[in-house]
Amino acid sequence: MPTRHGSRRSLDLLARGQPWVWVTAGGIATALLMIVGLLLLVLINGLTAYWPERVARVRLQDGTTLLGEFTRTEAGRRLLRTGNFDLTGKDFQWVEDAQIAGEDHPGEAWVFERLEWGRFYGSLREVRLDDRPVVPAPDRFRELHGAARRRLAEIRRIEKHDLGAVFAEMERLRLAVRKADVRHGPGSSAVEAARRRAREREPGLEQETAALNRRLEELKQEDRRATVVLADVNGREKVHRVSEVVRAYPANELGLPGRLAVYGSRWWEFLSSEPREFNTEGGIFPAIFGTVLMTLIMSVVIVPFGVIAALYLREYARQGALVSTVRIAVNNLAGVPSIVFGIFGLGFFCYLVGGRIDALFHPEKLPAPTFGTQGLLWASLTLALLTVPVVIVATEEALAAVPQSLREGSYGCGASRWQTIRRIVLPKAMPGIMTGLILAMARGAGEVAPLMLTGVVKLAEVPVDGHFPFLHLERSFMHLGFHIYDVGLQSRNSEAGKPTVFVTTLVLILVVAVLNLAAIWVRGRLRRRYGSERF
Amino acid sequence: MSPEIARPRIPVPGLPLAAPGARVLESPVAPPYGEAPMTPMPEAATPGPAYHPGMEDLPPVLKVRDFSLWYGERQALHDLTLAVPEGKVTALIGPSGCGKSTFLRSVNRLNDLVDGVRTSGVIELRGAPVYGRAVDVIELRKRIGMVFQKSNPFPMSIYENVVYPLRIDGVHRRSVLEEVVERSLKSAALWDEVKDRLKLSALDLSGGQQQRLCIARAIASDPEILLMDEPCSALDPIATSKIEELMVSLRGDYTVLIVTHNMQQAARVSDYTAFLYMGRLIEYGPTQDIFTRPLRRQTEDYVSGKFG
Numbered sequence: 001m002p003t004r005h006g007s008r009r010s011l012d013l014l015a016r017g018q019p020w021v022w023v024t025a026g027g028i029a030t031a032l033l034m035i036v037g038l039l040l041l042v043l044i045n046g047l048t049a050y051w052p053e054r055v056a057r058v059r060l061q062d063g064t065t066l067l068g069e070f071t072r073t074e075a076g077r078r079l080l081r082t083g084n085f086d087l088t089g090k091d092f093q094w095v096e097d098a099q100i101a102g103e104d105h106p107g108e109a110w111v112f113e114r115l116e117w118g119r120f121y122g123s124l125r126e127v128r129l130d131d132r133p134v135v136p137a138p139d140r141f142r143e144l145h146g147a148a149r150r151r152l153a154e155i156r157r158i159e160k161h162d163l164g165a166v167f168a169e170m171e172r173l174r175l176a177v178r179k180a181d182v183r184h185g186p187g188s189s190a191v192e193a194a195r196r197r198a199r200e201r202e203p204g205l206e207q208e209t210a211a212l213n214r215r216l217e218e219l220k221q222e223d224r225r226a227t228v229v230l231a232d233v234n235g236r237e238k239v240h241r242v243s244e245v246v247r248a249y250p251a252n253e254l255g256l257p258g259r260l261a262v263y264g265s266r267w268w269e270f271l272s273s274e275p276r277e278f279n280t281e282g283g284i285f286p287a288i289f290g291t292v293l294m295t296l297i298m299s300v301v302i303v304p305f306g307v308i309a310a311l312y313l314r315e316y317a318r319q320g321a322l323v324s325t326v327r328i329a330v331n332n333l334a335g336v337p338s339i340v341f342g343i344f345g346l347g348f349f350c351y352l353v354g355g356r357i358d359a360l361f362h363p364e365k366l367p368a369p370t371f372g373t374q375g376l377l378w379a380s381l382t383l384a385l386l387t388v389p390v391v392i393v394a395t396e397e398a399l400a401a402v403p404q405s406l407r408e409g410s411y412g413c414g415a416s417r418w419q420t421i422r423r424i425v426l427p428k429a430m431p432g433i434m435t436g437l438i439l440a441m442a443r444g445a446g447e448v449a450p451l452m453l454t455g456v457v458k459l460a461e462v463p464v465d466g467h468f469p470f471l472h473l474e475r476s477f478m479h480l481g482f483h484i485y486d487v488g489l490q491s492r493n494s495e496a497g498k499p500t501v502f503v504t505t506l507v508l509i510l511v512v513a514v515l516n517l518a519a520i521w522v523r524g525r526l527r528r529r530y531g532s533e534r535f
Numbered sequence: 536m537s538p539e540i541a542r543p544r545i546p547v548p549g550l551p552l553a554a555p556g557a558r559v560l561e562s563p564v565a566p567p568y569g570e571a572p573m574t575p576m577p578e579a580a581t582p583g584p585a586y587h588p589g590m591e592d593l594p595p596v597l598k599v600r601d602f603s604l605w606y607g608e609r610q611a612l613h614d615l616t617l618a619v620p621e622g623k624v625t626a627l628i629g630p631s632g633c634g635k636s637t638f639l640r641s642v643n644r645l646n647d648l649v650d651g652v653r654t655s656g657v658i659e660l661r662g663a664p665v666y667g668r669a670v671d672v673i674e675l676r677k678r679i680g681m682v683f684q685k686s687n688p689f690p691m692s693i694y695e696n697v698v699y700p701l702r703i704d705g706v707h708r709r710s711v712l713e714e715v716v717e718r719s720l721k722s723a724a725l726w727d728e729v730k731d732r733l734k735l736s737a738l739d740l741s742g743g744q745q746q747r748l749c750i751a752r753a754i755a756s757d758p759e760i761l762l763m764d765e766p767c768s769a770l771d772p773i774a775t776s777k778i779e780e781l782m783v784s785l786r787g788d789y790t791v792l793i794v795t796h797n798m799q800q801a802a803r804v805s806d807y808t809a810f811l812y813m814g815r816l817i818e819y820g821p822t823q824d825i826f827t828r829p830l831r832r833q834t835e836d837y838v839s840g841k842f843g
Contacts, residue, residue: 405687408645412762413700413752414677423703428690529736530690 039509046506049499050266052259055109055121055251056080057233058095059102066093067109067121067233069251071495079495083111083119084232091118092495105252112230113247114240118277118496124248125237126229138250141242144226148243155219158212161466166208168467173198179364270503275459275478279487280497284504286462290376290477291511293463295445297380297473298387302440305384306391307426307433313392314399315421327396334389342450345382350374350454354474370474376463377473379455383447387440394439398432399425427530434523438516445512448481456482458490480508584616585830587820590807593620596760596790597642602656604634604641606649611637613815614656619760624782624791626805626822628798630837634814635794636684639762641665642792643679644672661759677704680753680761685769686745688737688752693729696737696748700756715755722788723751724781743774750781754789761785763793767800779804798838802826810834 013019053069058080060066068082077096085091112120127137127144134140177198180190226242246269249262273283309330317323354371362370371377402425410420448456457476464471484504487497595618604612612634619625627635637646644665646652658665665675677700688696695702697719698712706712716733720726725747729740737748746766753761763782767775782804785791795801801808801822808825810818810833818825818834829835836842 403687405683405685406689408648409681409683409687409689409749409752410699411645411648412643412676412679412681412683413703414673414675414679414756415699415703416673419703423699424689 042502042505042509045499045502049503050263050270052111052249052251052254052262054105055111057104057106057109058100060095060099061101062099065233066095067106068093069111069121081119081121081496083121084117084238085493086117087232087236087238091493107250107253109250109252110230111249111251112240112245113281115244115246115276118281118493120230120232120238122230122232122238124228125231127242128227128229130225131227141228141248144242145245145248148223148226148241149246151219151223152243155216155223158216158219162212163209165466166205166212169201170205173201175364182363270500271507274461275483278491279458279483280491280493280500284478284480284483284500284507286460287478287480287483287504288507288511289462289464290456290460291445291480291508292515294376294380294383294451294477294479295441295515297377298383298444299437299441301381301384302388302391303433303437306388306436306440307395309388310392310395310399311421311426314396315417315425330389330392334387334393336386338386338447339449339453341382341386342453345378345385345450345454346374349378349381354378373474374453374455374457374476375474376455376477379451379477380473382450382454383444386447386450387444390440390443391433391436394436395429395433398429398435401432402428427526430526430530431523434519434526438519438523441515441519442512445515446481446508448479448485451479451482458482458486480504480511484508584816585818585820585834587818587824587830590618590620590820593618593623595619596621596661597792598657598659598662600657600659602638602641602658603654604637604646605653607651611814612641613813615811615816617809617816617819619790619792620807621790622787623806624786624793624804625807625809626801627792627794627809627811628796628801628837629811629817630842631796633811635811636764637814638811639681639764639792639794642760642762643676643681645681647672677756678759680756680758682746682749682753682761682763682766684765686742686749688740688745688748690738691736692734693737693740693748694733697751697755699752704756719751719755720748722754722785723747724777724784725751741774743770743777746770746774746778747781750778754785758789760790760792763791765794765796768796775800798826798840810837812837 055067055069058066058068066080066082068080070078071081071092072079076098077094080093080095081091082088082093083091108123110122110124112122114120124137124141126133127141128134129140129144173194177191177194180188180194184190223241223243228240228242228245230238230240232238247262247265249258254262270283271288272285274286275284276282313323313327350373354369354373354375358366358370358372406424406428407420410424411417415423455476456479458478460476460478463473463475463477484501487504488494488501491497597619599615599617599619602612602615603610615638627638629635640646641654642658642660642665646654654666660675660678664670689699691699694712694716697716698706701712701715717726717730720729725744728744729735729748737745740748746769750761750763750766767778770778779800782791782793786806793801793805805822807820808822809816810825810829810831812833818829818831820830825834826838829838
């Protein structure tokens with residue numbers, strides 16, 4: 001019983017609340033630990049994936065000899081990446097430690113990364129020019145290899161770019177005839193005029209095609225001259241054109257600079273080129289491009305829409321039951337499973353809106369769809385639909401946080417409501433709107449499910465080319481999130497794709513981080529300018 | 536209405552009914568509220584507003600007749616009738632919640648922003664009605680400047696803050712804007728402090744400077760009347776004295792209607808004072824007279840600090 005001057009009963013531990021400090025701190029620590037753990041896992045696996053390891057030759061007790069890189073260790077056994085899928089029918093092999101009779105790292109072991117069939121572990125037996133061996137093999141190989149790769153790039157360029165342009169023009173002429181046919185009826189003068197134009201142009205185009213094909217044939221002839229003979233650890237030979245080898249290096253004789261060069265070259269290839277080998281090898285540039293472009297289109301769409309909607313809800317609409325209902329509905333919209341948005345986007349954007357656009361503007365191409373199928377624009381709009389509630393909610397919060405005194409000051413100066421919104425309220429709310437955009441981008445860039453229905457495919461080219469309108473928003477595209485799913489879970493050889501999965505994840509996280517940092521930087525500038533930290 | 540009627544009335548014998556020049560007689564009955572200054576005053580002492588002689592001779596900018604205002608069901612202003620003379624500083628004093636700020640915000644119709652506000656009676660700004668269906672509120676507010684209790688500089692540069700009223704009118708001429716900035720900031724006694732950093736954010740100024748900037752903004756469009764809603768209540772004594780000096784210097788050029796809690800301030804800066812109590816005008820006259828020779832006991836009690 002506390003008395004006026006006597007000591008009061010001391011509080012027990014629970015009432016003091018110290019345990020709660022521990023519980024709350026423990027909660028945040030667990031969350032941080034999981035996030036940091038995930039990031040570290042991705043970071044370590046992603047950064048080490050392209051490091052050229054030494055190549056080991058393993059002799060087993062049953063007499064077989066294997067050559068390859070160890071990739072994974074478990075209790076009592078190790079996974080050896082043996083490559084040579086075309087010779088052995090497998091890429092990886094588990095090696096029991098107990099069965100190993102001997103292990104060494106032969107200096108003559110090479111790693112060849114090939115355009116097809118994956119890696120080859122073995123030795124460089126011979127380099128041939130016009131079926132005659134040339135010596136010394138490694139030096140001649142390096143010489144011929146550089147030239148061959150450049151030649152291959154030119155072949156690709158002619159096939160894709162130059163021939164593509166000719167074919168695009170042929171298609172345009174054909175479509176012009178078809179268009180006149182649809183618009184003005186068969187046999188009309190417009191059709192005849194279009195036919196005439198097409199006929200006039202035809203010989204020129206055929207000449208161009210023939211010239212390009214001749215050039216291609218020359219290049220390919222040249223390409224066939226240089227070949228390389230590879231031999232695996234058991235002496236089986238495999239002949240390749242030099243140009244079919246992407247990268248080759250003597251793994252065990254490489255010093256640190258050499259390894260760094262291989263590492264850097266692999267990263268560069270990964271970031272800048274297109275995928276090959278069912279996406280498990282090669283680069284992911286189209287996926288990076290698609291992800292960034294899609295997120296940017298989404299941002300461009302959601303900011304005006306979200307801000308306008310929030311402005312109406314907060315500044316114009318009479319606050320009441322109806323507005324509250326709309327607000328709840330908007331909040332719930334953000335919680336709808338994304339696959340539902342995907343199905344809606346497919347039905348509404350791709351088929352309904354896109355179908356109408358095709359019927360109106362591209363009737364000559366039908367039944368082949370232009371906008372009436374999955375594409376970058378529809379995927380972006382579907383994601384915009386999915387993320388716009390985030391912007392609306394954030395903008396509403398930001399508008400509500402603008403002090404009433406500022407509005408009154410503006411009205412007191414004789415400003416209209418719109419002038420007040422545009423000159424005072426919106427600038428002041430801008431950092432909050434940017435926060436909404438950041439959250440929306442983070443959600444949108446990582447979303448995959450709705451994209452699978454509305455425009456993302458396993459393999460696609462960058463939707464930018466030299467033909468009008470240069471940026472083709474109606475085309476399908478690649479996406480980093482889907483790429484991870486595809487390589488990790490859908491590929492022929494998921495073990496071979498594992499490095500790609502980690503590196504792609506790392507790149508996706510980096511892309512999202514960069515987009516977010518850019519938005520945060522903009523927000524910081526706005527904050528400094530409008531002094532929001534005061535409120 | 537009903538609670539006011541239910542309150543016990545203490546009769547004050549011989550109270551004159553607003554006879555011109557008359558003094559209020561001392562009540563023979565000792566007021567029971569001497570010991571407890573916060574108790575509300577007796578109702579019987581308000582037969583109607585007491586106007587000091589000579590007030591009707593001044594040329595008015597703002598005329599208010601029988602103006603009442605309701606927030607929903609609650610009546611906040613009761614039949615105010617007064618005229619604000621041109622070129623003078625007029626103070627509105629009274630205890631918290633007596634309707635001073637409400638009245639001030641009725642003049643430029645900022646109360647329109649509040650849901651459920653209803654008014655009756657007439658307010659005229661130079662003969663033009665303030666309330667009415669044909670009145671363009673935005674045009675009306677352009678003729679009135681307002682300074683708020685809490686300084687509210689806009690999140691932009693000092694320069695842009697001052698020219699804001701001109702910007703929204705679509706004025707773009709640099710020479711005009713620059714001239715207005717200099718004139719307004721000089722009138723607001725801020726020019727010397729900020730003339731070298733006009734492009735800097737207004738939010739970096741001190742509290743007192745911000746309030747003077749708001750005054751500069753309010754007078755930038757040369758308003759016909761300047762409304763000030765307790766402009767010093769959030770400021771320290773030094774900043775307050777600067778603003779008070781400023782108000783004194785504005786007298787003559789501008790008509791100022793100021794709400795203040797601070798009776799010393801009203802006595803220092805204003806030419807005329809209106810005392811409001813419970814939404815009613817009790818007394819209106821020259822400041823000197825209100826503070827030294829009030830006509831009403833309520834006024835006397837308030838200005839002498841017995842309640843409020």
